[in-house]
Amino acid sequence: MATNKTLLMLPGDGIGPEVFNQVRRVVDWMAKNRSINFDLKEGLVGGACYDVHKQAITDETMQDALDADAVLFGAVGGPQYDNVERHARPEAGLLRLRKEMDLFANLRPAVVFDALLDASTLKPEVIQGLDLMIVRELTSGVYFGEPRGMQDYNGVERCIDTQAYTKAEVERVAAVAFDLARKRNSRVHSVEKANVMETGIFWRKTVTELHASGGYQDIELAHMYADNCAMQLMKNPKQFDVIVTDNLFGDLLSDAAAMSTGSLGMLPSASLGAADENGQRKALYEPVHGSAPDIAGQDLANPSAMLLSFAMMLRYSFGLLKDADMVENAIQNVLKSGIRTGDIMAPGCTQVGTTGMGDAILAELDKLVG
Numbered sequence: 001m002a003t004n005k006t007l008l009m010l011p012g013d014g015i016g017p018e019v020f021n022q023v024r025r026v027v028d029w030m031a032k033n034r035s036i037n038f039d040l041k042e043g044l045v046g047g048a049c050y051d052v053h054k055q056a057i058t059d060e061t062m063q064d065a066l067d068a069d070a071v072l073f074g075a076v077g078g079p080q081y082d083n084v085e086r087h088a089r090p091e092a093g094l095l096r097l098r099k100e101m102d103l104f105a106n107l108r109p110a111v112v113f114d115a116l117l118d119a120s121t122l123k124p125e126v127i128q129g130l131d132l133m134i135v136r137e138l139t140s141g142v143y144f145g146e147p148r149g150m151q152d153y154n155g156v157e158r159c160i161d162t163q164a165y166t167k168a169e170v171e172r173v174a175a176v177a178f179d180l181a182r183k184r185n186s187r188v189h190s191v192e193k194a195n196v197m198e199t200g201i202f203w204r205k206t207v208t209e210l211h212a213s214g215g216y217q218d219i220e221l222a223h224m225y226a227d228n229c230a231m232q233l234m235k236n237p238k239q240f241d242v243i244v245t246d247n248l249f250g251d252l253l254s255d256a257a258a259m260s261t262g263s264l265g266m267l268p269s270a271s272l273g274a275a276d277e278n279g280q281r282k283a284l285y286e287p288v289h290g291s292a293p294d295i296a297g298q299d300l301a302n303p304s305a306m307l308l309s310f311a312m313m314l315r316y317s318f319g320l321l322k323d324a325d326m327v328e329n330a331i332q333n334v335l336k337s338g339i340r341t342g343d344i345m346a347p348g349c350t351q352v353g354t355t356g357m358g359d360a361i362l363a364e365l366d367k368l369v370g
Contacts, residue, residue: 005318007038008068010061013047013090014291015301015354016074022303022358023072023310026327029362033369034323041068045097046076046090046291056093065097066282070317072310073097073286078293090291098138101282103271104169105176106136106250107312108288110237110257110267115335119262119344122234127260132240133184134257135177136250138271140169141199143247163199165246170206171214172274177244178216187220187241191229191249203246230256254288263343264289265302268309270316283317285309299353302341304331307361330364 007027011020030036043049043061050056056076065071076090086092097103112120112130120127145162152158174190181188190207194200204223211221224232226249232239233256245253258264267289273282287305295301307327315324338349339360345351352360 005038005069007040008064008071009042010045010073012045012074012076013078014075014293014296018301018354019303019306020074025358045093047078047081055088056090057096070313071284073284075291077291102273103284104139105173105272106138107270108134108254112261113332113335116262118346130237130260133242134254135244137173137246141247165199167206170203171210174207174210174244177242178219181219181242185241189222189224189243191224191226191245193226233257265343266304268305268312270312285313301354302343303354326368330361333364334360
């Protein structure tokens with residue numbers, strides 16, 4: 001399938017460029033073996049951008065992201081940027097991308113591969129067959145609310161952050177969750193803290209009303225407090241199909257869910273905007289893991305989450321379901337063969353580095369296409 005779809009590649013910092021190298025290899029493989037081609041652009045973001053431009057992302061790169069059909073993002077940050085002013089810190093680049101692209105729905109799947117049952121500290125019978133999706137609201141809530149910052153409060157130094165949501169912001173992310181559930185197992189858990197937070201009460205009310213009036217009566221809806229959800233993710237994660245929650249709780253719960261899979265190095269994510277008149281969405285795809293500066297440059301990082309993020313891009317942005325499945329199956333087959341990076345290493349397996357894992361995945365792709 002020949003295509004002129006534009007893909008903006010933002011490797012970022014730390015292990016970002018290393019895991020991105022494996023994506024480039026799969027992109028080349030797709031062009032050669034599947035006739036799937038992209039117009040590729042590459043830009044600086046995070047600390048890599050700060051080192052050159054003294055900002056986390058330039059206006060030019062931001063415009064490239066807005067113009068692209070999809071953005072593939074690595075990771076940002078590092079201890080050398082700890083004292084950089086907040087507006088220029090590496091993370092500010094990612095926040096600007098999310099905000100200006102209006103990527104309000106963050107999809108974070110947690111899928112347990114049978115070959116990695118022993119990589120998790122949870123019992124195999126608790127996690128075997130787990131396949132859940134966390135839908136995190138991404139452009140509002142406490143990470144963006146105003147006012148924020150330091151205050152003089154009757155002569156006492158005080159710092160505040162503000163949690164705020166509009167009805168439309170809650171409705172649109174809940175609609176994404178309901179639509180996803182309809183293609184899965186038709187169950188949604190809406191998660192908040194309605195017992196102590198006004199925004200939690202508002203969130204629960206808005207989701208309940210949308211469920212009743214938006215044509216989603218075929219979807220089973222349940223409500224759960226965020227602290228209980230964190231416990232239930234450890235106790236009985238297979239009770240969940242789709243979880244929809246706010247920005248802060250989604251950040252925390254998706255990392256908790258990562259414990260089921262055994263490693264952050266196995267978790268991809270997609271951040272989606274509103275559908276246009278053609279049904280296309282602005283979209284950014286990134287692994288859940290960070291820049292891991294302690295292992296950067298040592299060929300130790302697991303590229304699986306980056307490649308699974310690429311597979312999500314094929315599925316959600318370009319509708320290439322067969323090719324997305326092919327990438328995911330290749331990774332699963334590699335794991336079944338006993339090849340591991342250090343983060344998921346197990347007795348009796350063969351440890352490889354970032355490049356070695358890429359080699360193994362490409363070899364499996366060759367088998368699948370053949």
